[in-house]
Amino acid sequence: MRRTASPLSLIMLGFGTFLLVLAPLLVWYVHPRAAVNPIDIDTTAVYNGRGSVFDLDRVETVSDQAITVTQRVRGNVEASVDSGNAVWDVITTVDTEKSLPAADPHDALDFSPHRWVLDRETTKPVHCCEETPRIEGEAYLKFPFDVQKRSYQWWDNTLGDTVVMRYQGTEKVQGYTGYRFTASVPATKTGTRLVPGSLVDEPDRPQVLAEEWYSNHGLELVVDQATGRVIYAQTGPRRTLRAPGGDEDATVLLDAEKLAFTTGTQKEAVRQAKRDSGQLRLLGEVLPVGALVAGFALAVTGGILVARGRKEEERPGLSGTAQ
Template identity: 50%
Template sequence: MRRKPGVLPFVLLGVGVFALVFGLLLDRYVEPRVKRTPVDVETTSVLTGTGSYFDTAALATVHGKQITITRRIVGDVAAAERSGNAVWNVSTQIDTPRTLPLRDPRRSFQWTTERWVTDRRTNLPVHCCGEQPSFRGDAYLKFPFDVQKRTYRWWDGVLGGAVPLRFSGTTEVLGQQGYRFTGAVAARRTGVTREVPGRLVGRPQERRVRAEEWYANAGIELVVERRTGRIMNARIAPKITLRAPGARYDAVTLLASDRVEFTDATRRTQVAESARDSRRLAVLGETAPAFATVGGGLLTAAGLVLLVRGRRRPTATEGSRRDDRTHTSD
């Protein structure tokens, strides 16, 4: 008779197989479903810098003034649940030292509202749910998950078009490593016209002129956390001007700055949220599956070894019988 194996080999086998299956589920099922753009967002980011803007009271461009850009994002959870996409309402206001204390977007230097709809997995635009405007590209308020070292098409709302941002190396923001993407926009018409006095654009003989709005951005720099696609720091150098219809040169500078960048508070918030979400994705997609696979493999192997050895090891009675048979044959 062979000795029946104990309970331990079966326990090790059961736990090992469970760990292997659990690791597979984390890697193939749980982590991909966690890697989705959130829908219940409510965030505010602020960029500040020094530059120039057109003072409507003085009817002249003033220089060396602080420019503040505030962007608020609120997710439309109900629309997201109906459509399965990320639906974000975005409010962007530009303030000068005169309008900033008013704390009213309607009285800011410039205020725009947008509604962005994106695929929660790919971050690509989805044209539904009251999207406004209809945009293109693969990066805007965030980049896709698992950012690659390649060129992305970043949607510039002022331009009304996608701008290629090329990978320009890695850098750190408050100790968190990110990918740096850079690009620029040469002066282009935005398609917007503004009715202004003719003298403002070099046509004093005309009382009112439909001036053309032109836009340029000498330096776009975004630092993106690799796993989450969150933008940890943003730096831009916008310039918005007016030209007389058909003119080749700027007549009025509406807004210009060599550097507008995330404030320290916004940078800290973005880095903290990026680090938190990145750790979560790393645990679900890398650490936990790896531990489960390795641990499960070792436990399964140990259980099999004990099971085989237990079935092969003779009992004490079997051993004594073999000894008796040996002595008899002698």
């Protein structure tokens, strides 16, 4: 009897070839399309700390107050689909114990709504879709995917400009390792505001167009390397008023050396970073390597069995021999 290649060897050869083709597709096609910023994002980050705030009822700055900053980010799905970008609406509120809990965020000590439009793959700002303000730089709210060990231009919305976040090594947050970046902001004029003259040491003038100044004691961010998600954030804002052309602060509106992610915000950010980076690692590393190894083994084994079956088929049979 003559033997031919078995169906099993052909299946092994075909499936092995399929896996060898699949491996580079996962790396070069599937993985890049998985590493995109979502359009249906809905997250809330809360910062806590203590500092000085301007009390509107007492018309003076009050020190050693508990301060809570809440940042809510929601994706505008309709605008995102129409534009092809990620359109995120951001509301940031600053509260003291007096204004919390607040049924309406407009009742906060400070209420700041704005819209950020970003490229879904690169995270670079896109200027469309009623973006306010005009955000620039390489990162804001999150870093690009595949964060590198270098400095990044980070948008500071209070400053209205970018600051340089410098890489400072790695740091663990809730047991999870990320890249640490830091920066500081020197005192900078950011605008003007019409206020009573008494607030800027000019009591004889009922209204003065005072200068608004902003500085930051220190910005610190810890970022997930794969996704660019911020898993820890710390900021030290100082906002003041000065008389027109003045060299010194006349009134402190807000001054806190450290406002940082609460433990709950850290844990949730780490949970999402682990989930998303795990999915990216699965598509970009684990599955391609597994497909490559398994495909090579199956293709080689199947090819050997097919070749052996063909050699048996081509070998002359024994004629005239009684069976």
